[in-house]
Amino acid sequence: MVDFTKMTVAELRKEAKELGIPGFSLMKKAELVGVLKVAHAEKSEDALKKRPKDEPKAGKVAKDKTAAKPKPVKKKAKAAEPKEPAAVDDAAELEQEPVVDAPASVREVTASKYNLVVAPSIPEEHLGLLPESYGQDRLVLVPKDPNWMFLYWELAGESSKKAWATLPDGKLVLRLYVEQEKGAPELTEQEVDAGWKRTYIRTRDGDHSVAAELRLKGPGGVFVSMVRSERIPVPVARIRPGAPKFTVVPLNISLRKLREQGYVSGGSYVDLHGRVIDEDEFARLVKQSVPGSKYR
């Protein structure tokens, strides 16, 4: 294995270019080394001949105590060599194969044949690693459950660069604006490590929605805002009582047409056939269909 760490950036780039690694010209040395290691590993895998993945369908076999360890098998040259390198599909070949009614002797011959189906040759792609950065300032909240929200960010865009230039010794703080179901919104602030990219924040029953912001804070209360998230609702875990309203939505009329007719569920009414009716008529309909007129 080549020791990429001893190569210069120019040499690494040259190598990366040859391997067709995207975005190599923007990469720092450490990234280049990482990407090239992977690309080379893939290449040598390639050289060893592509092999299907080894794992059994786990979750099923994992529990299988009888699963015998396979003996190291000497590969038959026959089984490893593609018979027809250009064949794209086995369809035509299989088409001519007698299926159910073939005598057993024919089957013995065909059994191993089934393992020789040849795939089209698809060149290795050398895709490399997932990007570390997309060159943007972004802060995103994703709901996980009523108690936790996932938060990730990336500070690689213009406004964060400006902020660091303005306050080079500033501290990165995460501000959370939590709107409550009832009462005043809450604001919390915590210092975060600039190296973090993903974390989870705690939410509580009664929290309605959360928005986040990353700020760079300098001495004496000076700060620069770097990026804000959208406001995301917190999943609820409570029963929400309320006066029930009923409506009819006839399945045979499209929602678009119903809307064009001025239909609004819970507001204006149609009968079981989609005809617009007034509120009193509708109340009678509900009474028939939903026992106990207390529901209306």
Place this chain on the structure above:
Amino acid sequence: MPQGYFALVLHAHLPFVKHPEYPDFLEEDWFFEAAVETYLPLLEMFDRLEADGIPYGMTMVVTPSLAAMMSDPHHQQRLRRYIEKSLVLLEREKAFVGDDPNFAPVVEFYRDRLSRYLDAFVNRYHFSLIEGLRHFDNLGHLELITCAATHGLLPVLLSQPEAVRAQISVGASEFERHFGRRPRGIWLPECAYTEGIENFLADEDIRFFIVDTHCMQLANPSPVFGNFAPIYTPSGVAAFGRDVESSKQVWSSKEGYPGDVNYREFYRDVGYDRPFEYIRDFVQPTGLRKQTGLKYYRITGDVDLSQKQPYNRQAAMERIDAHAGNFMFNRELQIKHLNGQFGRPPIVVAPYDAELFGHWWFEGTDFIEMFFRKSAYDQDVYECVNLSGYLQKMPLQQVSTPATGSWGDKGYFEVWVNDKNDYAINHLHQCAIQMIDLVDQFPDAQGVQLRALNQCARELLLAQSSDWPFIITTDTMVDYAHRRIREHVLRFLRLADQIRRHQIDEKWLGHLEHRDSPFPDIDYRIYKRMS
């Protein structure tokens, strides 16, 4: 008029797995196993029920990624190969077990069954399971519904609403392409819902979806009939809630029916039991063993796999009879009780993963068939309905909005959003952002550029599949799942970069189109920026 309704919903889904670059690829077996153990048995069941005039009202989701495999010649030919190969193995097995009174009948049972499936697959359905499903959908008892294009977890994708719109819109148009009509219902992937998603459904005139029990109970305002009537969201789209009781009887491997000692044992397979030289041609080309689908033992009890007893088909079928009868009896009680409580016919909605029946619980499809037969002849409390059929009968319902949640472990999104898999979320969002930008930049692409943009849309959708984070969390085929996320994101990024630089590698694009090939009719402009 019946006292209530029972609505079985089967969710048939597998992620799109296609590896023409390998002659044999283990993860492709997911589709072949499900086809042989679940989809073909279901088609056979529909056929028998139709022939006997049994009203088997039920709903079945065929996800667009599964439909894409069902209609792909690659999978069709390999599925045929898979069944043929099993039949070849069974010829050998016949000689191997000889006249052993325990195993000879089991081998014969499998030979008969697989020969029938092969015959139906090739001669009746012409390699297309879609054709079979469409046939029964047209007859009216079975109602097929769609799902988001690649089973993306929509609440996580919602930071780019265009990404959610694309998942749903492609889901609806793919359904129409395969089944010849617009879908009336949708299965939200993992039942994952958050307020606002219903508006994307309304735009496609999709009329109903299904949420988990707690999302219904916590709906706003609280539904007066709980899970036993749908609610209309303010968009006019109905939401049905999952019933816990009927679910548990089938789902739970401990208290549920599938754990009965007479049912087939899943983990004891010929692929692991036979001498290696004998089985070599029927396991992985690398020499590792794998499941062949030929399993000759019954669950027996809480004993080591080596202590399992031989499978007896007749004994298993006797249990099916008892369990289907028990399930029917419990539904009668439940529905009578609810009718008394509400003074109105309730609906009990029982959704399951389709692959539970047949693949995991081998006799599961027989259970469904027996349940429909008994429901038709042995009771008159409830009627089995598909969900559209119910909405036609009962169009007046309460207006309410379901609460955020999913049917995953703990009821929210933890399975797909946790520290093992959350790294992917940023990449999925970023690719969606770039996709939307690309539509801005190239609103009227033609030729190769159009092909490349459409392929970008496919790569993005494939990366978004909820199966990858799920697999990572459940710790099964973790490397494969990481690989799929990485490959689709990187293919997207490279292709997007080539499009922007006007330097599309056409040969590579051709390979991508061949390999990542679902949704042939996709139009990248589905990602047009929303104002």
